[in-house]
Amino acid sequence: MPHSLRPVLFLPILVLLLTAEARGQQPLDVGIHVTPQVRYITSSPYEGDRIAASPTVGLNGLAIGYGVGGYLEYAFVPGWSARLGLDFSYKRNHYHTERYFPETGETRSGNNLIEFVSMEVPLSVLHHFGYRRHDNRYLVGVSTTLNRWMGNPYYRSSFFNRAAGVQAFSMANHTLTVFGGYEHPISDWFVLSFEPYVAYVPSSFELETNSRSRILFESGLSVRMRLDN
Helix, strand or coil: CCHHHHHHHHHHHHHHHHHHHHCCCCCEEEEEEEEEEEEEEEEEECCCCCCCCCCEEEEEEEEEEEEEEEEEEEEEECCEEEEEEEEEEEEEEEEEEEEEECCCCEEEEEEEEEEEEEEEEEEEEEEECCCCHHHCEEEEEEEEEEEEECCCCEEEECCCCCCCCCCCEEECCEEEEEEEEEEEECCCCEEEEEEEEEEEEEEEECCCCCEEEEEEEEEEEEEEEEECC
16 A cells, blocks of 8 residues: 555544534544744754765754644543544754865855645644643553654755655655643533654755764644544
Protein backbone atom coordinates (compact mmCIF):
# COMPACT_ATOMS: atom_id res chain seq x y z
CA MET A 1 0.00 0.00 0.00
CA PRO A 2 1.52 3.40 -0.89
CA HIS A 3 2.41 5.38 2.24
CA SER A 4 0.74 8.50 0.82
CA LEU A 5 -2.64 6.74 0.81
CA ARG A 6 -2.62 5.57 4.41
CA PRO A 7 -3.85 8.83 6.00
CA VAL A 8 -6.79 8.85 3.58
CA LEU A 9 -7.86 5.43 4.84
CA PHE A 10 -8.39 6.88 8.30
CA LEU A 11 -11.13 9.18 7.01
CA PRO A 12 -13.77 6.42 6.69
CA ILE A 13 -12.91 5.35 10.26
CA LEU A 14 -13.53 8.87 11.49
CA VAL A 15 -16.84 9.01 9.63
CA LEU A 16 -17.97 5.70 11.13
CA LEU A 17 -17.03 6.79 14.62
CA LEU A 18 -18.83 10.09 14.17
CA THR A 19 -21.91 8.13 13.07
CA ALA A 20 -21.64 6.03 16.22
CA GLU A 21 -21.44 9.22 18.25
CA ALA A 22 -24.63 10.51 16.66
CA ARG A 23 -26.37 7.28 17.68
CA GLY A 24 -25.62 7.92 21.32
CA GLN A 25 -22.45 5.97 22.08
CA GLN A 26 -21.77 7.66 25.41
CA PRO A 27 -18.08 6.71 25.86
CA LEU A 28 -17.20 8.47 22.59
CA ASP A 29 -16.50 12.22 22.59
CA VAL A 30 -15.63 14.62 19.76
CA GLY A 31 -13.06 17.41 20.09
CA ILE A 32 -11.07 20.05 18.25
CA HIS A 33 -7.71 21.63 19.03
CA VAL A 34 -5.23 24.33 18.06
CA THR A 35 -1.56 23.79 18.87
CA PRO A 36 1.29 26.34 18.63
CA GLN A 37 4.63 24.60 18.16
CA VAL A 38 8.34 25.36 18.41
CA ARG A 39 11.35 23.29 17.34
CA TYR A 40 15.08 23.99 17.71
CA ILE A 41 17.35 23.60 14.68
CA THR A 42 20.94 22.51 15.29
CA SER A 43 23.69 22.35 12.70
CA SER A 44 26.71 20.08 12.90
CA PRO A 45 29.64 19.34 10.55
CA TYR A 46 29.47 16.41 8.18
CA GLU A 47 31.54 13.46 9.28
CA GLY A 48 34.71 13.15 7.22
CA ASP A 49 36.21 15.66 4.80
CA ARG A 50 34.06 17.37 2.20
CA ILE A 51 35.56 19.47 -0.56
CA ALA A 52 33.71 22.58 -1.75
CA ALA A 53 34.94 25.58 -3.69
CA SER A 54 33.12 27.90 -1.29
CA PRO A 55 32.18 25.98 1.89
CA THR A 56 28.83 26.76 3.49
CA VAL A 57 27.77 25.94 7.04
CA GLY A 58 24.51 26.29 8.94
CA LEU A 59 24.00 27.93 12.31
CA ASN A 60 21.37 27.17 14.92
CA GLY A 61 17.84 28.50 14.62
CA LEU A 62 14.18 28.06 15.43
CA ALA A 63 11.29 26.35 13.70
CA ILE A 64 7.83 27.55 14.59
CA GLY A 65 4.42 26.42 13.46
CA TYR A 66 0.94 25.47 14.47
CA GLY A 67 -1.45 22.59 14.09
CA VAL A 68 -5.23 22.42 13.94
CA GLY A 69 -7.48 19.40 13.78
CA GLY A 70 -10.23 17.25 15.16
CA TYR A 71 -10.22 14.05 17.13
CA LEU A 72 -12.38 11.37 18.69
CA GLU A 73 -11.79 10.23 22.25
CA TYR A 74 -13.10 6.88 23.46
CA ALA A 75 -13.12 5.85 27.13
CA PHE A 76 -12.55 2.09 26.95
CA VAL A 77 -12.21 1.55 30.73
CA PRO A 78 -12.63 3.95 33.66
CA GLY A 79 -9.71 6.37 33.71
CA TRP A 80 -8.29 5.27 30.34
CA SER A 81 -9.06 6.67 26.88
CA ALA A 82 -7.87 6.41 23.30
CA ARG A 83 -7.77 9.22 20.75
CA LEU A 84 -7.73 9.15 16.97
CA GLY A 85 -7.32 12.41 15.11
CA LEU A 86 -6.71 14.13 11.81
CA ASP A 87 -4.51 17.25 11.90
CA PHE A 88 -3.04 19.76 9.50
CA SER A 89 0.24 21.34 10.54
CA TYR A 90 2.20 24.28 9.15
CA LYS A 91 5.97 24.36 9.79
CA ARG A 92 8.24 27.34 9.25
CA ASN A 93 11.95 26.52 9.61
CA HIS A 94 14.45 29.37 9.55
CA TYR A 95 18.14 29.48 10.39
CA HIS A 96 21.24 31.48 9.46
CA THR A 97 24.12 30.27 7.29
CA GLU A 98 27.65 31.34 6.44
CA ARG A 99 29.68 30.96 3.27
CA TYR A 100 33.46 31.17 3.23
CA PHE A 101 35.38 32.31 0.15
CA PRO A 102 38.97 30.92 0.34
CA GLU A 103 40.28 33.16 -2.42
CA THR A 104 39.52 36.33 -0.47
CA GLY A 105 39.23 35.06 3.11
CA GLU A 106 35.75 36.62 3.29
CA THR A 107 32.81 35.11 5.15
CA ARG A 108 29.30 36.12 4.12
CA SER A 109 26.11 35.62 6.10
CA GLY A 110 22.86 34.26 4.71
CA ASN A 111 19.81 32.30 5.76
CA ASN A 112 17.68 29.33 4.87
CA LEU A 113 13.89 29.14 5.03
CA ILE A 114 11.94 25.90 4.61
CA GLU A 115 8.14 25.88 4.85
CA PHE A 116 5.73 23.02 4.43
CA VAL A 117 2.32 21.74 5.42
CA SER A 118 1.80 18.18 6.61
CA MET A 119 -1.20 15.97 7.23
CA GLU A 120 -0.91 14.07 10.50
CA VAL A 121 -2.85 11.17 11.97
CA PRO A 122 -2.18 10.87 15.73
CA LEU A 123 -3.21 7.83 17.77
CA SER A 124 -2.97 8.33 21.55
CA VAL A 125 -3.56 6.46 24.77
CA LEU A 126 -4.10 8.59 27.88
CA HIS A 127 -4.84 8.18 31.54
CA HIS A 128 -7.15 10.53 33.45
CA PHE A 129 -6.52 10.90 37.15
CA GLY A 130 -9.39 11.20 39.61
CA TYR A 131 -11.69 14.19 39.63
CA ARG A 132 -10.77 17.09 41.84
CA ARG A 133 -12.69 20.13 43.01
CA HIS A 134 -15.15 21.50 40.42
CA ASP A 135 -14.62 18.33 38.30
CA ASN A 136 -11.12 19.36 37.25
CA ARG A 137 -8.65 16.56 36.57
CA TYR A 138 -5.14 15.87 35.31
CA LEU A 139 -4.04 13.54 32.53
CA VAL A 140 -0.93 12.01 30.96
CA GLY A 141 -0.52 10.20 27.67
CA VAL A 142 1.61 8.95 24.83
CA SER A 143 0.93 9.00 21.11
CA THR A 144 2.39 8.04 17.77
CA THR A 145 1.72 10.08 14.66
CA LEU A 146 1.79 9.27 10.96
CA ASN A 147 3.05 12.29 8.96
CA ARG A 148 2.84 13.03 5.24
CA TRP A 149 3.76 16.03 3.10
CA MET A 150 0.98 18.06 1.51
CA GLY A 151 2.55 19.25 -1.72
CA ASN A 152 6.24 20.02 -2.11
CA PRO A 153 8.09 21.99 0.59
CA TYR A 154 8.97 25.57 -0.28
CA TYR A 155 12.52 26.69 0.40
CA ARG A 156 14.64 29.80 -0.03
CA SER A 157 18.40 29.69 0.48
CA SER A 158 21.08 32.35 0.18
CA PHE A 159 23.66 29.91 -1.17
CA PHE A 160 22.14 26.55 -2.08
CA ASN A 161 21.09 25.56 -5.58
CA ARG A 162 19.41 22.18 -5.77
CA ALA A 163 21.01 19.76 -8.21
CA ALA A 164 18.92 17.26 -10.15
CA GLY A 165 17.96 14.31 -8.00
CA VAL A 166 19.10 15.91 -4.72
CA GLN A 167 16.68 15.57 -1.79
CA ALA A 168 17.34 18.59 0.40
CA PHE A 169 14.77 17.84 3.13
CA SER A 170 13.67 14.82 5.07
CA MET A 171 10.83 14.44 7.56
CA ALA A 172 10.10 11.55 9.90
CA ASN A 173 7.15 9.48 8.65
CA HIS A 174 6.31 8.49 12.23
CA THR A 175 6.85 10.47 15.42
CA LEU A 176 6.46 9.78 19.14
CA THR A 177 4.92 12.20 21.66
CA VAL A 178 4.51 12.31 25.43
CA PHE A 179 2.12 14.81 26.96
CA GLY A 180 0.32 15.83 30.11
CA GLY A 181 -2.53 18.17 30.80
CA TYR A 182 -5.27 19.71 32.83
CA GLU A 183 -8.99 19.52 32.07
CA HIS A 184 -11.61 22.00 33.20
CA PRO A 185 -15.35 21.76 32.42
CA ILE A 186 -16.68 25.07 31.13
CA SER A 187 -20.30 23.91 30.89
CA ASP A 188 -22.39 20.78 31.23
CA TRP A 189 -21.40 19.85 27.66
CA PHE A 190 -17.88 21.08 27.01
CA VAL A 191 -14.48 20.47 28.56
CA LEU A 192 -11.45 22.71 27.98
CA SER A 193 -7.97 21.23 28.34
CA PHE A 194 -4.39 22.50 28.13
CA GLU A 195 -1.84 19.86 27.18
CA PRO A 196 1.90 20.67 26.89
CA TYR A 197 3.87 18.04 25.02
CA VAL A 198 7.31 16.99 23.80
CA ALA A 199 7.68 15.01 20.57
CA TYR A 200 10.56 13.19 18.90
CA VAL A 201 10.43 14.43 15.30
CA PRO A 202 13.76 13.66 13.55
CA SER A 203 14.09 15.82 10.45
CA SER A 204 17.05 17.13 8.48
CA PHE A 205 17.89 19.87 5.97
CA GLU A 206 20.92 19.38 3.74
CA LEU A 207 21.32 22.81 2.21
CA GLU A 208 24.98 23.37 3.16
CA THR A 209 28.11 21.79 1.77
CA ASN A 210 29.94 21.35 5.08
CA SER A 211 27.16 20.87 7.63
CA ARG A 212 23.80 19.21 8.15
CA SER A 213 20.95 20.92 10.00
CA ARG A 214 18.63 18.78 12.11
CA ILE A 215 15.55 18.92 14.27
CA LEU A 216 15.13 16.20 16.87
CA PHE A 217 12.47 17.49 19.25
CA GLU A 218 9.34 19.59 19.07
CA SER A 219 7.41 21.12 21.95
CA GLY A 220 4.07 22.85 22.06
CA LEU A 221 0.81 23.44 23.86
CA SER A 222 -2.44 21.88 22.65
CA VAL A 223 -5.56 23.81 23.58
CA ARG A 224 -8.49 21.41 23.24
CA MET A 225 -12.25 21.74 23.37
CA ARG A 226 -14.12 18.46 23.82
CA LEU A 227 -17.82 17.62 23.79
CA ASP A 228 -18.37 15.65 26.99
CA ASN A 229 -21.20 13.13 26.90
